Amino acid sequence: MTGANFLLEIEDKKILIDCGLTQGFKLADDINWDPFPYNAKEVDILFLTHAHVDHLGRVPKLIHEGFRGKIYSTKPTKSLALLMLEDTAEILGKNTDLGLDKIYTIENIKLSFSLWEGLEYHQKIKITENLEVTFLNAGHILGSAMVLFVYNGKSVLFTGDLGNSPSPILPDTEKVTNVEYLIMESVYGDRNHESKDDRRKFLEETIEDNYKRKGTLIIPTFSLERSQELLFELNALVENNRIPVMPIFLDSPLAIRLTEVFKQFKSYFNDRAQKAMSHDKYLFNFPGLHNTLKSEESKMIGNVPNPKIVIAGSGMSTGGRVVHHERHYLPDPNNTLLLTGYQTVGAPGRLIQEGVKTVRISGEDVVVRAHIVTITGYSGHRDSDGLLNFVEDMQDTVKKVFVVMGEPKSAMFLVQKLRDNLGIDARAPEQGESVSLVC
Numbered sequence: 001m002t003g004a005n006f007l008l009e010i011e012d013k014k015i016l017i018d019c020g021l022t023q024g025f026k027l028a029d030d031i032n033w034d035p036f037p038y039n040a041k042e043v044d045i046l047f048l049t050h051a052h053v054d055h056l057g058r059v060p061k062l063i064h065e066g067f068r069g070k071i072y073s074t075k076p077t078k079s080l081a082l083l084m085l086e087d088t089a090e091i092l093g094k095n096t097d098l099g100l101d102k103i104y105t106i107e108n109i110k111l112s113f114s115l116w117e118g119l120e121y122h123q124k125i126k127i128t129e130n131l132e133v134t135f136l137n138a139g140h141i142l143g144s145a146m147v148l149f150v151y152n153g154k155s156v157l158f159t160g161d162l163g164n165s166p167s168p169i170l171p172d173t174e175k176v177t178n179v180e181y182l183i184m185e186s187v188y189g190d191r192n193h194e195s196k197d198d199r200r201k202f203l204e205e206t207i208e209d210n211y212k213r214k215g216t217l218i219i220p221t222f223s224l225e226r227s228q229e230l231l232f233e234l235n236a237l238v239e240n241n242r243i244p245v246m247p248i249f250l251d252s253p254l255a256i257r258l259t260e261v262f263k264q265f266k267s268y269f270n271d272r273a274q275k276a277m278s279h280d281k282y283l284f285n286f287p288g289l290h291n292t293l294k295s296e297e298s299k300m301i302g303n304v305p306n307p308k309i310v311i312a313g314s315g316m317s318t319g320g321r322v323v324h325h326e327r328h329y330l331p332d333p334n335n336t337l338l339l340t341g342y343q344t345v346g347a348p349g350r351l352i353q354e355g356v357k358t359v360r361i362s363g364e365d366v367v368v369r370a371h372i373v374t375i376t377g378y379s380g381h382r383d384s385d386g387l388l389n390f391v392e393d394m395q396d397t398v399k400k401v402f403v404v405m406g407e408p409k410s411a412m413f414l415v416q417k418l419r420d421n422l423g424i425d426a427r428a429p430e431q432g433e434s435v436s437l438v439c
């Protein structure tokens with residue numbers, strides 16, 4: 001995932017939208033440590049769309065390089081960001097070769113939070129006499145927002161990441177109509193997801209199949225949002241007796257901590273989730289669930305007899321506790337690996353999804369004999385048709401669409417589709433390119 005980072009200059013203000021880390025196979029990708037193409041000390045404001053690391057992971061670097069302006073995000077994003085940045089610092093702060101131990105410090109994270117204000121959706125902030133900014137609900141993860149700039153009556157919208165609505169937990173992505181310039185994501189610009197109606201059914205069937213084979217079901221998952229969505233779904237399946245009771249392990253300290261933040265922001269959930277909570281106040285807890293915070297507890301999972309389910313990070317099998325489980329369980333045909341999230345090109349998760357018989361995981365060749373199942377209905381990103389529909393709502397006003405944040409193939413496909421289907425002036429800008437907008 002490319003690290004999002006946009007600079008908007010309006011009047012004498014320098015405004016950043018997101019400051020993310022590029023995440024490939026390894027978090028410490030060299031591209032992240034190039035100097036910013038602007039002077040961090042001169043930036044007045046940073047708006048953060050959401051708490052994923054590819055949108056805020058370089059905030060400590062910005063602070064390190066002298067940024068002392070104001071940071072705005074939604075309130076849930078601020079709470080989630082603390083855990084995400086601490087987790088990133090724990091990994092990157094060990095890297096002395098690149099000097100990251102000086103950048104990813106607790107002091108830099110603390111300093112960023114002293115500049116940080118959490119806002120509600122739709123709360124207007126006046127930056128200058130002519131410029132007003134608002135967060136709109138993007139429906140992608142808890143607290144995720146689009147950033148709407150209104151300058152002299154003209155609108156510029158940065159989408160951040162757009163949700164694959166309806167989500168099990170979150171309200172739908174807000175409909176936006178009156179926009180002149182749109183800067184939009186395109187992670188799934190060239191692909192459509194399977195129907196969302198079937199996703200819980202597929203999940204149920206995958207669990208039942210694995211139960212019958214007396215296997216271990218491994219679900220590599222992103223700690224933020226996907227883990228909580230899966231807990232929400234499993235909660236519903238268990239409470240409604242749709243699946244047999246068996247041990248289910250949430251084997252990710254970060255996911256366990258983030259789930260506690262979700263519990264504090266229940267008012268940001270959609271009506272269905274709020275309604276479910278009125279009968280079941282322990283929405284992320286149910287019989288059979290074990291949160292394995294400590295590594296000794298994680299190691300004990302291997303001793304628990306099958307059938308069982310293990311949810312663990314990282315989502316693309318590039319590290320984290322899931323790699324230990326994969327090395328142990330992938331060679332056995334009775335086990336199942338369930339992929340529910342985006343797999344970047346070349347990541348072990350992507351190779352497994354593509355059907356390789358042997359995969360290199362954390363320096364070890366692992367034979368893949370387990371069942372491999374992909375359910376795309378849980379994707380947190382809008383698919384190709386969904387992105388097109390989003391732009392269709394603003395078709396009458398939009399002058400130009402800049403397609404960003406996808407693999408080149410995906411971005412180009414969406415550009416072509418916007419031109420062909422909607423007749424819209426769309427393009428995918430190059431990294432580092434500057435564009436003037438007429439407002």
Ligand SMILES: [Zn+2]
Nearest residue numbers: 050052140161
């Ligand atoms: Zn995201």
